[in-house]
Amino acid sequence: MNPSAISYHKTTCYDRNRMRGDPLDWPNQPRVFKAYDSIEAIPLPEVDKLPEIDLWHLYFSKTTKRLESGLDLKRLSQILSISYGLTSTRSYSEQTVLYRSVASAGALYPAEIYFFAFSIDNFQPGLYHYGIKDRSLTPLRGGDDSALMSTMTDSFETQSLSAVFIISGIFFRSSWKYRDRAYRYILLDAGHLIENLALALKATGLPYAIDYDFDDGHIGHLIGFDDQKEVSLASVHVGGRSSITQKELTKSSSLSPAIIEASSVSPVETVYEDIIDIHRSGINITKQSVKDPDISSKLGLNPLEWIPISQNKVPDKKLTYSEAVLRRRSRRNFINQKLKKTTFIQLIDIVFAARAENFSVAKGYAGALSIGFLAGNIEELPPGFYLADTVNKTAGYVDFEPTTNKMAAICLNQQWLCSASVHFLFMSNLNTIDRFWGPRGYRYAMMTAGRLGHALYLGATALGLGCCGIGAFYDDEGKNILGLNQESYLLYLVAVGEVKGM
Ligand SMILES: Cc1cc2nc3c(=O)[nH]c(=O)nc-3n(C[C@H](O)[C@H](O)[C@H](O)COP(=O)(O)O)c2cc1C
Structure with a gap:
């Protein structure tokens, strides 16, 4: 039988037994x-x-x-x-x-x-x-x-x-x-x-x-x-x-x-x-209508309250685009410092813009992905798990329970993640993807996650913040802590916050 997005993903999940740490050749x-x-x-x-x-x-x-x-x-x-x-x-x-x-x-x-x-x-x-x-x-x-x-x-x-x-x-x-x-x-x-x-x-x-x-x-x-x-x-x-x-x-x-x-x-x-x-x-292209499969509604999450989080304003003090590309690095030396709410919104505005269909991305690939974040230390935003609505530019408060500390433990105990102000989360319902696009949809979800992750790296660098993408986590523990249903997974995490010596 041909593998599906969900069967490949499940087969390659990390858990605490599957991290044997074989030496590299x-x-x-x-x-x-x-x-x-x-x-x-x-x-x-x-x-x-x-x-x-x-x-x-x-x-x-x-x-x-x-x-x-x-x-x-x-x-x-x-x-x-x-x-x-x-x-x-x-x-x-x-x-x-x-x-x-x-x-x-x-x-x-x-x-x-x-x-x-x-x-x-x-x-x-x-x-x-x-x-x-x-x-x-x-x-x-x-x-x-x-x-x-x-x-x-x-x-x-x-x-x-x-x-x-x-x-x-x-x-x-x-x-x-x-x-x-x-x-x-x-x-x-x-x-x-x-x-x-x-x-x-x-x-x-x-x-x-x-x-x-x-x-x-x-x-x-x-x-x-x-x-x-x-x-x-x-x-x-x-x-x-x-x-x-x-x-x-x-x-x-x-x-x-x-x-x-x-x-x-x-x-x-x-x-x-x-x-x-x-x-x-995934070689065959399953033709679909341009319609978005609305992944966010398929994760099994029920946000309690939605708040506006966009301002579409250009920050005053920042690096240019080229400077941000040249200076971009994965920075992990986060210091536990509050992120200004306006700075956080400037970052999320970039993600919204990168996610928007008018950014010359053919068809609805970006619809294969849902965006959320764990607020750790952000001014005026209570800590917890939020889902982002990229159309209405709002954040839906889901739960206070998943914390950046708990997520750091799930990310193979990369403890420095505890001090990041925010963990951006890219998630999807892989069964929905399989039904909508066939196994090729897995490519859309993962490549979109990478694209948006890069937007965050550049935005963070331009604002003088640290940023690091995280692909290593215990998948089922990640799913459980976020309260995702059985078909849904965290695909990629990008941590952002103030760092020492930027
Ligand atoms: C898909 C992806 C997954 C990554 N996962 C991790 C990770 O789990 N832990 C980590 O410390 N860095 C992670 N990184 C950061 C890479 O280690 C880093 O990009 C690489 O060393 C190159 O360094 P640079 O980003 O400073 O250019 C990841 C980067 C990408 C793109």
Whole structure:
């Protein structure tokens, strides 16, 4: 039987017995930078300027509808370096880690970026891989490639389509550490990157559209993935929208074995069948009406009272969007200090804006997720569990019982979480998702959680607060403490608060 969102999720739940803490196989540690050794890469131009727009203006403004000026290599370089660039280096006894402009569970960076260049000024059309470490583009297919051409021909609105970015996930980068649970983190990580890429496109004035429903098997074949190892998860279209529809795989010519081999990242790779199965069972796109499945009403929660929590105001003192991206880090040194109510609302306003349908996210993917928060130490807000209504911009008080202290214990005793002012919670009813979208809906819920988590990271950094995403928790204990029904789960937690030395 094909696995469903709920069966995969249940299989990969942590409990106190399932955290054996097997040692990591360090000699087999995955490479975090994909390389095509046999192909000469094209260096990207230096980035001399980054967008100066304010993060709140960026979130509150509408996405440009029309391509005003062409996309050139300089602008592409700027977009790639801000969305997935190296921002810091740290040496530990075992290794040196190069940190990036997005968070990643365990700093394992399973996501990669590719793009189809259709119309970029003074640049050969074709398919390219973005090399993060040496800031370069590796050509994988030329514009005269018949498979690429057929993808272009089947597109509509192609006159204005400049490029299509594809975000992929390499399974073993993450499953080396997280085993069969890794698919969750790969999707969350992809969501963080999608949000960062979308913001970079918006900040540079480019119209774009995010799409999770495309023929990802065909695209993976075109890019040259070994589909047991690497898969395409999301496409981001610049300029117009293309429809990469189901087509005959035979149409695309095979790439060299060296290109396919580049999806391998370790000397010995374990294939986790649960991951392959849930991914493959989500290959089919179940067409749904645009209607939202209203997940919040399916969690088994009954908020007692709703209060308004939006102000849609730009904060006075904050970093710009680019500064926030470059300075963003996971910060865990929370100090037990009250968060101003206005600051909290500025943060939640960003989440509301990122969740809004007009943020160029196709169809109702964001409807796969419900947002809540545990108020720990927020001015004028009694501690407890609240559900957020993203349409009416209100918070519903559910219960005083789940506390940030209790949640810290459930998050594998990460005690520093006790001192965070607020834990944002991303939850879903996975049975509803299965019924509404089929197993593919799991991707929508997890990638949306990652996107919104990234919005929080940037908002917190811009406001001088600390922030850290948490994917490690005992799932059933999390569900119980929040009072969720049997079909519903906490998918991701993001802690925010004042930290030492920001
Ligand atoms: C999906 C996801 C899950 C994470 N889970 C945890 C966690 O459980 N505990 C933790 O301390 N950090 C967690 N992190 C933070 C990562 O460890 C951090 O992003 C990574 O080390 C890179 O560092 P940076 O965010 O400072 O760039 C998580 C991040 C992501 C994106």
